[in-house]
Amino acid sequence: MAGFKEIVERLTDIVGREFIKTRPEEIRGYAVDEMIPEAVIFPGNTKEVSGVVKLASRENLAIVPRGSGTKMCLGNPPKRLDLVVCVSRMNHMIDVDTSNLTITVEAGVKFRDIQARLATQEDRCYLPLDDLTTVADEVICSDRSHSGCFLPMDPSHANEATIGGIIAANSSGPRRLLYRLPRDSILGVRMVAPTGEILGSGGKTVKNVSGYDVSKLAVGSMGSLGILCEMTFKLLPLPEKMETLLISFGSFSDTSDFVEGLFETTLLPASVDVMNRRAYSHLRMDGIPDFGQGGYVSAIALEGFEPAVERIRNEISHMAKANGARSVAGIHEEKHPLFWLAISDLEQDLAGKAPGHIRARINYPISEWRGVIESAEIAFSGADLDYTIQTHAGSGICLANLLVDKEDSEGMDRAVITLNSLLGHCLRVGGNLVVERAPAGVKERLKVWGEAGSDFVVMKRVKDQIDPAGVMSPGRFIGGL
Amino acid sequence: MKKQELIDSLKEIVGKENVLSSDMDLALYSYDASLAKGMPDVVVMPASTGEVSKIMSLVHREKIPILGRGSGTNLTGGSIPARGGIVVHFSRMNHILEIDIPNRTVTVEPGVITLDLQTEVLKKGFVYQPDPASQKVSTIGGNVSENSGGPHCLKYGVTSNHVQGLELVLNDGTVIRTGGKSWDNPGYDIKGLFVGCEGTLGLVTKAVLKLERAPEAVKTMLAIYETIEDGANTVSAIIAEGIVPATLEMMDNRVMRAVEETIKVGYPLDAAAVLIIELDGMPEGMAENAEKIMEICKENNVREVRLAKDEAERAILWAGRKGAFGAVGQVRPSYLCCDGTVPRTKLPEVLAKVIEIGERYDLPIGNVFHAGDGNLHPLIMFDERDPDEKERVLKAGTEILKACADAGGTISGEHGVGLEKLRETSFVFCENDLEFERRIKKAFDPDDIINPGKMIPEPVCVQ
Numbered sequence: 046m047a048g049f050k051e052i053v054e055r056l057t058d059i060v061g062r063e064f065i066k067t068r069p070e071e072i073r074g075y076a077v078d079e080m081i082p083e084a085v086i087f088p089g090n091t092k093e094v095s096g097v098v099k100l101a102s103r104e105n106l107a108i109v110p111r112g113s114g115t116k117m118c119l120g121n122p123p124k125r126l127d128l129v130v131c132v133s134r135m136n137h138m139i140d141v142d143t144s145n146l147t148i149t150v151e152a153g154v155k156f157r158d159i160q161a162r163l164a165t166q167e168d169r170c171y172l173p174l175d176d177l178t179t180v181a182d183e184v185i186c187s188d189r190s191h192s193g194c195f196l197p198m199d200p201s202h203a204n205e206a207t208i209g210g211i212i213a214a215n216s217s218g219p220r221r222l223l224y225r226l227p228r229d230s231i232l233g234v235r236m237v238a239p240t241g242e243i244l245g246s247g248g249k250t251v252k253n254v255s256g257y258d259v260s261k262l263a264v265g266s267m268g269s270l271g272i273l274c275e276m277t278f279k280l281l282p283l284p285e286k287m288e289t290l291l292i293s294f295g296s297f298s299d300t301s302d303f304v305e306g307l308f309e310t311t312l313l314p315a316s317v318d319v320m321n322r323r324a325y326s327h328l329r330m331d332g333i334p335d336f337g338q339g340g341y342v343s344a345i346a347l348e349g350f351e352p353a354v355e356r357i358r359n360e361i362s363h364m365a366k367a368n369g370a371r372s373v374a375g376i377h378e379e380k381h382p383l384f385w386l387a388i389s390d391l392e393q394d395l396a397g398k399a400p401g402h403i404r405a406r407i408n409y410p411i412s413e414w415r416g417v418i419e420s421a422e423i424a425f426s427g428a429d430l431d432y433t434i435q436t437h438a439g440s441g442i443c444l445a446n447l448l449v450d451k452e453d454s455e456g457m458d459r460a461v462i463t464l465n466s467l468l469g470h471c472l473r474v475g476g477n478l479v480v481e482r483a484p485a486g487v488k489e490r491l492k493v494w495g496e497a498g499s500d501f502v503v504m505k506r507v508k509d510q511i512d513p514a515g516v517m518s519p520g521r522f523i524g525g526l
Numbered sequence: 527m528k529k530q531e532l533i534d535s536l537k538e539i540v541g542k543e544n545v546l547s548s549d550m551d552l553a554l555y556s557y558d559a560s561l562a563k564g565m566p567d568v569v570v571m572p573a574s575t576g577e578v579s580k581i582m583s584l585v586h587r588e589k590i591p592i593l594g595r596g597s598g599t600n601l602t603g604g605s606i607p608a609r610g611g612i613v614v615h616f617s618r619m620n621h622i623l624e625i626d627i628p629n630r631t632v633t634v635e636p637g638v639i640t641l642d643l644q645t646e647v648l649k650k651g652f653v654y655q656p657d658p659a660s661q662k663v664s665t666i667g668g669n670v671s672e673n674s675g676g677p678h679c680l681k682y683g684v685t686s687n688h689v690q691g692l693e694l695v696l697n698d699g700t701v702i703r704t705g706g707k708s709w710d711n712p713g714y715d716i717k718g719l720f721v722g723c724e725g726t727l728g729l730v731t732k733a734v735l736k737l738e739r740a741p742e743a744v745k746t747m748l749a750i751y752e753t754i755e756d757g758a759n760t761v762s763a764i765i766a767e768g769i770v771p772a773t774l775e776m777m778d779n780r781v782m783r784a785v786e787e788t789i790k791v792g793y794p795l796d797a798a799a800v801l802i803i804e805l806d807g808m809p810e811g812m813a814e815n816a817e818k819i820m821e822i823c824k825e826n827n828v829r830e831v832r833l834a835k836d837e838a839e840r841a842i843l844w845a846g847r848k849g850a851f852g853a854v855g856q857v858r859p860s861y862l863c864c865d866g867t868v869p870r871t872k873l874p875e876v877l878a879k880v881i882e883i884g885e886r887y888d889l890p891i892g893n894v895f896h897a898g899d900g901n902l903h904p905l906i907m908f909d910e911r912d913p914d915e916k917e918r919v920l921k922a923g924t925e926i927l928k929a930c931a932d933a934g935g936t937i938s939g940e941h942g943v944g945l946e947k948l949r950e951t952s953f954v955f956c957e958n959d960l961e962f963e964r965r966i967k968k969a970f971d972p973d974d975i976i977n978p979g980k981m982i983p984e985p986v987c988v989q
C-alpha cells in the first residue's frame with residue numbers, strides 16, 4: 046500500500062489540485078459521525094469518480110460519498126473512513142426533455158434547481174422559484190411544454206439536498222401519498238461500482254425490462270453499492286392548481302376521525318399530514334394561522350386540475366367541520382410551496398436549535414397510523430421528553446423529533462430507552478423504526494436501522510458480491526453492511 | 527441423481543399426482559408464446575411455500591436446473607427450460623389470500639390469474655392497475671417476473687410500481703419476505719430487483735400488491751387518422767398540454783383489418799390508424815380535458831373522434847385492442863412481436879423506420895402498441911414452416927430493436943430479454959453493465975441453476 050501522501054498526489058492527478066482538500070481545518074466539516082476523513086475530493090464528472098474509486102479500491106481506502114451533506118446524519122458510524130467523495134461539482138443537467146417528460150441529471154444537481162429548470166413561468170414552479178445555484182450547460186434539451194412540469198418527489202431539506210443524496214437516502218415526504226416514492230420516479234442510473242467501473246441500467250423510457258432493475262437497487266442503498274453519478278427520472282405536468290388546507294383540531298380523536306373519514310372517500314389529496322401543536326409551532330414560515338394552544342393540525346395539499354381541487358377543498362372543509370375542527374384555513378399561490386418547504390426543513394431547523402436532537406422515522410402498515418401516533422405520544426410524554434410528531438397519514442410514515450440537550454445525559458438515557466421500546470411496538474404491528482439523526486455516541490446505543498427482516502440474508506449476499514472489499518461506506522448501512 | 531430418483535423424490539414432496547413426466551406431458555411444457563422450445567425433465571405442481579422450499583433444497587443439493595412457470599404466455603422464452611431440469615408449475619398455488627382494504631393491499635399466491643384478481647377487488651371498489659393484454663390468462667407470478675405493462679401503465683406505472691412485498695424461495699430453499707404492507711422497509715429494495723428479473727433469481731411464492739380506489743369516472747375516445755404519423759404526433763401533443771390520460775393506445779390499418787375479420791368492433795378499414803384515448807379519475811375537469819384533447823386531435827388532422835357513450839360502447843372499443851394479438855395470429859400462422867420502446871416523441875420517426883424495414887424484408891408488419899409510453903409492438907407475421915421467411919423475420923426483428931435503441935430507447939419495454947434478445951442486449955448495454963448484472967445473479971444463484979441461460983448473455987471472451 047502506498048503512503049497517503051503518494052495517494053493524494055495520484056488523486057490530485059485525477060481531479061486537479063484545487064479539488065482535493067486535506068488540511069484538518071478544511072475537512073473538519075466533512076466528518077461523518079465525528080469521524081474525520083483523510084481527504085475530501087470533488088470530482089468533476091463520472092469519469093473522474095471512476096478514477097478516484099479505482100485508486101481507492103486498489104489501495105483499500107474506505108469511501109463515503111456526499112452531496113450537500115443534509116443527510117450525513119443517517120446510518121451507523123462508518124467502520125473506517127479515508128475519503129469523502131463529494132459530488133457537488135457534478136451539477137449538470139444532461140438532458141432536459143420535457144416533451145418526453147424525462148430529465149437526466151448529474152448526482153450533484155440540487156433538487157430545487159431541477160424544479161426551477163422545469164418551471165416555464167415565473168409564477169409556476171413546484172418549489173419557491175429562486176435563481177438556479179448552478180449554471181447548467183445542457184447537452185440535449187427539448188422545447189419546454191407550455192404548461193411546465195416537475196419532478197414528483199418531496200424530499201426532506203428540499204432546498205439544499207442534491208438529487209444523488211435524495212436517491213441514495215430514499216428521501217420522501219408528505220406528498221408521496223399522491224406521487225409515491227423515489228423508486229417510482231427513477232428510470233435509469235449510471236453509477237461507479239466499488240471496483241471503479243462505470244455501469245448503467247435503465248434509460249429514458251418509462252417501461253424497460255432489459256436487464257435487472259439496478260435503479261431500484263440504487264434507491265436507498267446509502268452509498269454502500271457504489272457512487273451514483275447520473276440519474277434519469279420521469280416527470281409530471283405541473284398541476285394546474287395547487288393549494289393547502291390547514292385544519293386545527295382540539296383532540297387527537299377528532300383529528301383521526303376526520304382523517305379516517307377522508308380515506309373512506311374517493312377524493313385524491315396530494316398529502317394528509319397530521320402534526321401536534323409543537324411541530325406546527327416550530328415551522329419556519331410567516332403568515333400561517335396561529336391556531337392557539339394545544340391540539341393537532343392537519344395539513345392537506347391539494348394539487349390537480351382546478352375543478353377537482355375545488356371539489357376536494359369543499360368536501361374536506363365540510364368534513365372537517367362535521368368532525369369538530371376548530372378552524373379551517375387555506376394557503377394559496379406562492380405560499381403553498383413555501384409551506385411544504387418549511388415542512389421539509391423542519392427537521393434540520395430543529396437540529397440547529399437543539400444540538401443532540403434525535404430524529405426517528407417510523408414506518409408501519411397504513412391502517413396502524415392511529416395506534417402508532419398514540420403509542421409514540423404516550424411513550425414520549427411518559428418519558429418527559431420535549432418532542433414534535435408528524436405523520437403522513439395514508440402513506441405509512443410517522444416522524445418524531447426529540448429535542449434533547451446534548452449535555453443532558455439523563456434525558457438522553459430516557460430517549461434511548463423510549464426509542465428502543467417503541468421499536469418493539471412498531472415491529473409488532475409490522476413496521477420499523479429508523480433513527481435518522483442522533484449524536485454519534487448515542488447511535489451506538491440505538492438500533493439505527495431498526496430490525497432487519499428475513500431478506501437481510503440476500504442483502505448481505507448482494508453487498509458481498511458487489512463490494513467484496515468493503516470500501517463503500519463500510520458499516521453505515523443496515524446490519525453493518 | 528438419476529431421473530427416476532428425482533421423480534420419486536419430487537413425488538414424495540408434492541404427491542404423485544402432482545408430478546408429470548410422460549413425454550406427452552413434458553411436450554406441453556416445452557414451449558411458451560415465443561418461438562423458442564426446450565424440453566423439461568419433469569414438471570412439478572406444488573401447493574405451498576413449504577413444498578416449493580423442499581423442491582429448491584433438493585435442486586440445490588443436486589445442482590439441477592429449475593424454473594417457475596405461470597401460464598406460459600411470455601413472449602421471449604422465459605418459461606422455456608433451456609437446460610432441461612424441473613419446471614415448477616404454479617397452477618395449484620392460485621389463491622387470493624387476503625384483500626386488506628384498510629391497508630390498500632391484496633396478498634396472493636403466484637398462480638392467481640391477473641384478471642381474476644382484478645375482478646375480485648373490483649367488487650370492493652378497488653383496482654389493481656397493471657393490465658397486460660394477456661390478463662385473462664397470465665398469472666401474477668409471471669407478471670411480477672416480467673414486470674408486465676399494459677394500457678393503463680402510462681398513468682399508473684408498470685407492475686413494479688404496484689408490488690409492495692414478496693415472499694421468495696431462495697436457491698437453497700430459504701424462505702424470505704421482502705417488503706410487505708408497509709411502504710418503507712430499511713435495506714436494499716430486494717423486491718424491486720426481483721420484479722422483472724425474469725425468474726432468474728428465485729421463486730416467488732406470494733405477492734403483496736397495491737390496490738387503488740376505482741376511478742369515479744372514465745371517458746374513452748377513439749380517434750381516427752389518415753396517417754399513422756398524425757396519430758403519433760397527437761400522442762406527444764396531449765402530454766405536452768399537461769394531460770396524462772390513463773391510456774393512449776394505437777393500432778394501424780393492418781391490425782384493424784385483422785381485428786375486423788375476427789371480432790368485428792367497427793373500426794374504419796379505410797383509415798391508417800386509430801388511437802384509443804382514455805381519461806379516468808375524478809369527474810371534475812374531465813369534460814374540459816376531453817375538449818382539449820379533441821382540439822389537439824383536430825390540430826393533428828384527425829378524421830373523426832368517437833366518444834364511447836356508455837360502458838357497452840367502451841367495452842367494444844377495448845375488445846378490439848385486447849384481442850388484437852389473437853386476431854393477428856389468425857392472419858398468418860406465427861408472429862414475432864418486437865417489444866422495443868422509445869421516448870414517445872421519437873414514435874413517428876421509428877414507426878417510419880419499422881415500415882421501411884418491413885418493406886425491405888418483404889414481410890407484413892402490423893403495429894398495435896402502447897403509444898403513450900413509446901412502447902412499440904411491431905408484429906411481424908409469417909409462417910414458421912418456411913425457413914427462409916423465418917430467417918428474414920429474425921433479421922428484421924433485430925433491425926427494429928436496433929432502431930429503437932438508436933433512437934434513445936431500449937430493446938424491451940415489457941416482455942423481457944429471455945432467450946430471444948440475448949444478442950440484442952449489446953445494443954443497450956456494455957460489458958460493464960452486464961458484468962454487474964452477472965454479479966447480482968451470482969449473489970442469488972451461485973450455481974446458475976435458476977432459469978439458467980436467460981436475460982444476461984455469456985461474457986464475451988477477450989483473448
Ligand SMILES: Cc1cc2nc3c(=O)[nH]c(=O)nc-3n(C[C@H](O)[C@H](O)[C@H](O)COP(=O)(O)OP(=O)(O)OC[C@H]3O[C@@H](n4cnc5c(N)ncnc54)[C@H](O)[C@@H]3O)c2cc1C
Pocket residue numbers: 558559593594595596597598599600601603604605616636657658659660663664665666667668669670671672673674675676677724725726728729730731851852940941977
Ligand atoms: C396475446 C398476448 C398478449 C400479451 N400482452 C402483454 C401486454 O400487454 N403486456 C405485457 O407486459 N405482456 C404481455 N404479454 C406477455 C405475457 O403475457 C406476460 O409476460 C405475462 O406476465 C406472463 O405471465 P405468465 O403467467 O404466462 O408467465 P410465464 O410465461 O409462465 O412465465 C414468465 C416468466 O416468469 C417466470 N415465473 C413465472 N412464475 C414464477 C414464479 N412464481 N416464480 C418465479 N418465476 C416465475 C418464468 O420462469 C418466466 O421466466 C402478452 C402475451 C400474449 C401471448
